[in-house]
Amino acid sequence: MAARLVGRCCWRHLAAISCGPGPASRLRASLHAPGPAADGASAKERPEESGGAEHRALRELVEAAAGPRELLELSEAPGLSSNQASLVISRLSWLAAEQKLEAQSILQDHRFRQLVGVMDSQISQVWNNTLVNALKSLYSLGMQSSSREMQSVEHEVLWRLRRLTFRQLASLAEFLATRPEKESSKLLSEVIRKLELRWTELEGTRTVVALIAKVGHISPALMDRLEDKALELAEQFSPEDIRKITLALAYQNRRCVPLLRALSYHLLQKHVELSLGTLTDLIFAYGKLNFHQPQVFQKIAADLHPHVATMTPVEVTRCIRSFALLKWLSLPLFEAIAQYALDNAKQLPVAHLCSIILSFARLNFQPSSSEDFFKMVHEELRGQLGGLEPQLLTDLVWSLCVLQQAEPHYLQRVLAPDFHARIRDDPSPKAQTLRVKLAHINAAAKLESPEYRGPFLPADALGAAGPPGDRASQLQSGLREALAGVLGGHDKGRFDVPTVYGWQIDAEAVLNGENKPLPVKDFAAPHLLHAEGTKPLPPGARRVAFLRWEFPNFSNRSKELLGRYAMARRHIQAAGFLVVDVSSRGGGRGCGGCPGLPLPLCLPPCEGERKKRSPPPSCGGLWGHGSSLLAWLQVKRCCLRAPPAPAS
Numbered sequence: 001m002a003a004r005l006v007g008r009c010c011w012r013h014l015a016a017i018s019c020g021p022g023p024a025s026r027l028r029a030s031l032h033a034p035g036p037a038a039d040g041a042s043a044k045e046r047p048e049e050s051g052g053a054e055h056r057a058l059r060e061l062v063e064a065a066a067g068p069r070e071l072l073e074l075s076e077a078p079g080l081s082s083n084q085a086s087l088v089i090s091r092l093s094w095l096a097a098e099q100k101l102e103a104q105s106i107l108q109d110h111r112f113r114q115l116v117g118v119m120d121s122q123i124s125q126v127w128n129n130t131l132v133n134a135l136k137s138l139y140s141l142g143m144q145s146s147s148r149e150m151q152s153v154e155h156e157v158l159w160r161l162r163r164l165t166f167r168q169l170a171s172l173a174e175f176l177a178t179r180p181e182k183e184s185s186k187l188l189s190e191v192i193r194k195l196e197l198r199w200t201e202l203e204g205t206r207t208v209v210a211l212i213a214k215v216g217h218i219s220p221a222l223m224d225r226l227e228d229k230a231l232e233l234a235e236q237f238s239p240e241d242i243r244k245i246t247l248a249l250a251y252q253n254r255r256c257v258p259l260l261r262a263l264s265y266h267l268l269q270k271h272v273e274l275s276l277g278t279l280t281d282l283i284f285a286y287g288k289l290n291f292h293q294p295q296v297f298q299k300i301a302a303d304l305h306p307h308v309a310t311m312t313p314v315e316v317t318r319c320i321r322s323f324a325l326l327k328w329l330s331l332p333l334f335e336a337i338a339q340y341a342l343d344n345a346k347q348l349p350v351a352h353l354c355s356i357i358l359s360f361a362r363l364n365f366q367p368s369s370s371e372d373f374f375k376m377v378h379e380e381l382r383g384q385l386g387g388l389e390p391q392l393l394t395d396l397v398w399s400l401c402v403l404q405q406a407e408p409h410y411l412q413r414v415l416a417p418d419f420h421a422r423i424r425d426d427p428s429p430k431a432q433t434l435r436v437k438l439a440h441i442n443a444a445a446k447l448e449s450p451e452y453r454g455p456f457l458p459a460d461a462l463g464a465a466g467p468p469g470d471r472a473s474q475l476q477s478g479l480r481e482a483l484a485g486v487l488g489g490h491d492k493g494r495f496d497v498p499t500v501y502g503w504q505i506d507a508e509a510v511l512n513g514e515n516k517p518l519p520v521k522d523f524a525a526p527h528l529l530h531a532e533g534t535k536p537l538p539p540g541a542r543r544v545a546f547l548r549w550e551f552p553n554f555s556n557r558s559k560e561l562l563g564r565y566a567m568a569r570r571h572i573q574a575a576g577f578l579v580v581d582v583s584s585r586g587g588g589r590g591c592g593g594c595p596g597l598p599l600p601l602c603l604p605p606c607e608g609e610r611k612k613r614s615p616p617p618s619c620g621g622l623w624g625h626g627s628s629l630l631a632w633l634q635v636k637r638c639c640l641r642a643p644p645a646p647a648s
Contacts, residue, residue, distance in 0.1 A: 062087055062088060062091045063091065065091065065095075067095065067099075068092055068095055068096070068101065068106060071088050071091055071092050071095070072092075072106075072109060072111040072112060072115075073111070074088050074115070075088075075111040075112070075114040075115045075118070076111065076114075080115075080118050081118075081122070081125065082118055082119045082120075082121060082122035082123060082125050082126050083125060083126050083127055083130055085115045085116075085118040085119040086119050086126050086130045086131065086133070086134040087130060088115055089112075089115055089116065089119065089134050089137050089138065090130070090133040090134055090136075090137045092106060092112070092115075092137070092141070093136075093137030093138075093140045093141050094137075096140075096141060097140065103140075103141045103142050104142070106141060107141055107142065107143060116138075116143075116149045117149070119134065119149075119153075120148075120149045120152050120153070123152055123153065123156045124156070126156075128160060128163060128164055128165075128168060129168060131153070131156060131157060131160070132157065132164065132168050132171065132172050134153060135153050135154065135157055135172070136172070136175045138150060138153060139175070139179065154187055157172070157187065158187060158190060161190060161191065161194050162194070164194075166195075166198055166201040166202065166207075167207060169191055169194055169195055169198070170195065170207050170210065170211055170215075172191050173188065173191045173192060173195060173211070173214075173215045174210050174211070174214045174215060176188040176191065177214045177215045177218060178214060188218070192215065192218060192219045192222060195211070195215075195219075195222055196219060196221055196222050196225070199222065199225040199226075199229075202225070202226075202229050205233055205236050205237055205238075205241055208226060208229050208230050208233060209230075209237070209241045209244050209245060211226055212226050212227075212230060212244070212245055212248045212249075213244050213245070213247070213248040216248060216252060216254075217248075217251070217252045223252070223254065227254070227256050227259050230245060230259055231258055231259050231262055234259070234262040234263055234265075234266050235266050237263065237266065239267060239270060239272060239274055239278055240278065242263045242266070242267050242282075243277075243278045243281050243282060243285075245259075245263060246260070246263060246281070246282060246285035246286070246289075247281050247284075247285050249285065249289060250284065250285035250288040250289050251288075253288075253289075255289045255290070255291060257291070260289070260291050260293075261293075264293045264295075264296045267282075267296065267299075268295055268296065268299065273303070274300075274303055276304075276307050276311070276315070279300050279303055279304050279307070279319075280304075280315055280318055280319050280322075282296070282300060283297075283300050283304075283319060283322040283323065283326075284318055284319075284322045286322065286326060287321070287322030287323070287325040287326050288322075288325075290325070290326070292326060292328075292556060294328075294556070294557055297323075297326065297328045297330075297556075298330075301323070301328070301330035301332070301333045304319060304333060305330075305332055305333050305336055308333070308336040308337060308339075308340050309336075309340065309343075311340070313344070313347070313348050313349060313352040314352070316337060316340060316352070316356070317352045317355045317356065319337075320334070320337055320355070320356055320359040321355055321358075321359055323359070323363075324358070324359035324362040324363055326556060327362075327363065327554075327555050327556040327562065328555070328556045328557075329363045329365060329555050329556075329558065329560075334360070334363075334365050334367070335367060335368060337356065338356075338360075338367035338368075338369065338373050339369070341353065341356055341373065341376070342369065342372060342373060342376055345376050345379075345380055348380070350380065350381065350384045350387075350388070351392070353377065353380055353381070354388070354392055354395070354396050357377065357396060357399050357400065357403075358395055358396070358399045360399070360403060360563075361398070361399030361400070361402040361403050361563045362399075362562060362563050362564070363555055363562065363563060364402065364403075364555075364560065364561065364562060364563035364566045366403065374403075374405045377405070378407065381396075385410070385413050390419070390422055390423065390434070391430065391434060393413065393414060394414055394434050394437050394438065394441075395437070396410075397410045397411065397413065397414045397441055398437040398440060398441055399563075401440065401441055401444040401448075401567065402563040402564065402566070402567045403563070404448065406441070406444060406445075406449065408449065408451060408452045408453075411441060411444075411445045411449065411452055412452075412454075412455070414438060414441055415438070415441065415442060415445065415454075415455050415456060415457060416455060417455065417458075420438060420457060420458075420461060423435060424461070435461065436502055437502075438457060438461070438502075439457065439461070439462055439500075439501065439502030440501070440502045440503070440567065440571075442456055442457040442462065442501075442502070443500075443501035443502055443503070443571045444567070444571070447501070447570075447571055447574040447575060448570070448571075448574060459500075462500040462501075462502070462529065473548075473550060475548055475550055475582065475583070476506065476548055479506060479507060479546060479548055479582055480495055480507070483495075483507050483509070483546070486517075487509060487517045488517065491519045491520070491521060492509065492517040492518070492519060492520065493507055493508060493509045493517070493520060494507065494508040494509075494520055495507050495508075497527075497528070498528075498529055499527045499528065499529070499572075499575075500526075500527055500528070500529055501527065501571050501572070501575065503568045503571060503572060505545045505546070505547065505572065505577075506545075506546050506547055506548040506582070507545075507546035508520060508543065508544070508545055508546070508577075509543075509544045509546075510523060510537065510541055510542070510543055510544070511541060511542055511544055512538060512540060512541045513538075513539070513540030513541065518538075518541065520533075521533050522535050523535045523536065523537055524536060524537075527575055542578050543576060543577050543578065544577065544578045544579075544580060545572050545577035545578070545579050545580070546580045546582050547568070547569060547572065547579060547580070547581055547582065548582045548583070549561065549565065549581060549582070549583040550583070553565045569581070
């Protein structure tokens with residue numbers, strides 16, 4: 001023992017004499033002191049966190065180094081251990097990133113190669129945490145994976161994976177998952193496999209959030225465990241943690257409902273002011289996942305409202321598109337966005353203006369300053385239509401048709417034969433959607449734009465309504481069952497009728513002046529894609545269209561139809577039909593229909609029949625399962641006010 005103490009004192013005395021006052025000299029002095037192995041204990045046997053006095057002094061001096069020159073001088077110091085060389089390499093990597101230095105010049109320096117050689121010479125003596133940091137540092141500096149030293153470090157990390165702590169494994173996985181190179185894929189796979197096996201050691205919100213955000217997309221099995229752990233720790237997450245988790249779920253398209261509900265609940269319970277970035281990211285994530293949480297939407301809309309005037313066009317567009325996807329209409333927020341567009345019309349790119357119009361159309365929102373808003377829109381779009389992509393141009397004109405703001409030159413642009421010819425033979429789903437929208441635009445031009453003179457789509461382009469759903473809904477089955485019994489035969493009605501307007505009528509009937517059904521196939525039907533009859537309608541006879549509206553057709557927590565379905569209803573009515581709106585949503589005005597629509601929705605029986613029985617379960621809220629339909633039509637004739645017949 002006495003001999004070892006004397007030896008240590010001699011080392012320190014010689015270092016003090018031979019070293020000057022400079023930073024590099026002080027580093028050498030600390031290195032001249034005997035390492036932990038001089039006391040007879042190996043690096044593996046001693047706990048990493050304790051360290052010796054010399055190691056702590058070295059770490060402090062290395063962290064105090066202001067530039068790479070001082071660190072590179074250490075490669076020439078005698079007695080430099082592999083663990084100390086690893087610390088220097090890690091610090092060099094940090095300085096290169098912090099000071100934005102050229103990493104290639106560091107890699108080519110012979111002193112750096114000497115540091116790497118010292119580390120590689122006794123790689124087994126490097127502590128676990130230092131080894132992991134050294135590997136990440138070499139990756140960050142851009143060292144070639146094919147070099148012998150790099151392969152040696154990777155192999156040593158692979159060999160020690162079982163001895164690394166869970167936090168070290170998580171840190172390594174986070175780093176490797178963000179690297180674009182494929183050389184580390186084998187190491188990353190092994191690290192993730194260890195994380196999957198040791199997931200019970202997972203603890204701490206920081207580790208959970210980081211793994212979900214950076215690693216979860218690589219391993220679905222690990223992501224399942226992470227979601228369970230996040231659900232357990234949901235109460236401890238900060239709003240920033242919740243933002244990162246919801247964004248990660250959105251980008252991975254993982255709609256974990258229990259976790260999203262828990263995060264939403266605890267977000268509301270925190271009663272803290274959320275930053276603009278957190279608000280926009282949250283509503284984006286909810287929109288991408290199609291996850292509806294009305295209380296969260298109300299909070300986000302209310303908190304976003306004061307920020308609208310200072311938001312960038314990108315933030316405004318991202319925000320309003322997310323609300324439109326969620327079918328959530330916040331009148332104050334949308335009014336503020338409309339005013340934002342008016343105030344920043346010259347700075348607003350055309351693509352962002354189009355996104356605002358598309359969002360307004362989806363929710364059928366008309367600003368209070370509608371005249372000024374659309375005047376600005378027409379001015380900003382003048383001369384810009386030719387530069388828009390066909391899909392964006394079609395969506396824009398279609399949205400203006402929904403909002404009843406499409407001027408003739410918009411219609412001429414998309415109904416021109418050369419424009420339609422671009423997508424006529426394209427079998428892709430995107431092109432099919434565009435053809436359907438062109439049919440709707442064509443219908444708007446014929447039925448709602450009397451000043452428009454053409455061109456129109458050819459007849460062979462009008463059958464683009466798309467096939468009906470594979471499986472009939474409960475309400476749809478109930479409507480068919482009720483009407484089939486009431487009309488007295490299949491020849492008295494049509495079901496799932498595709499029209500030349502691009503819309504599909506759920507059921508159609510022809511009633512004479514006494515409200516008795518007539519065979520629909522006997523009469524000329526200009527709304528059909530293929531004519532069946534030739535007789536004109538008898539005097540006093542009317543066509544009745546039954547339009548079925550279900551929950552997805554309405555705005556969220558509202559009884560207003562979305563823009564697409566509001567336009568469908570307008571077109572069918574403008575084509576000369578008496579429209580009967582059929583919905584499973586009750587509580588309406590008049591005869592039990594849905595508020596917000598001008599005509600009755602449900603088909604209720606007479607008052608005496610209502611008391612006797614409840615609606616059939618198979619009708620999905622549809623009343624009138626029997627002869628009560630004709631009685632209802634007779635009693636409610638005043639409700640079915642026919643629009644003027646369309647011009648021939």
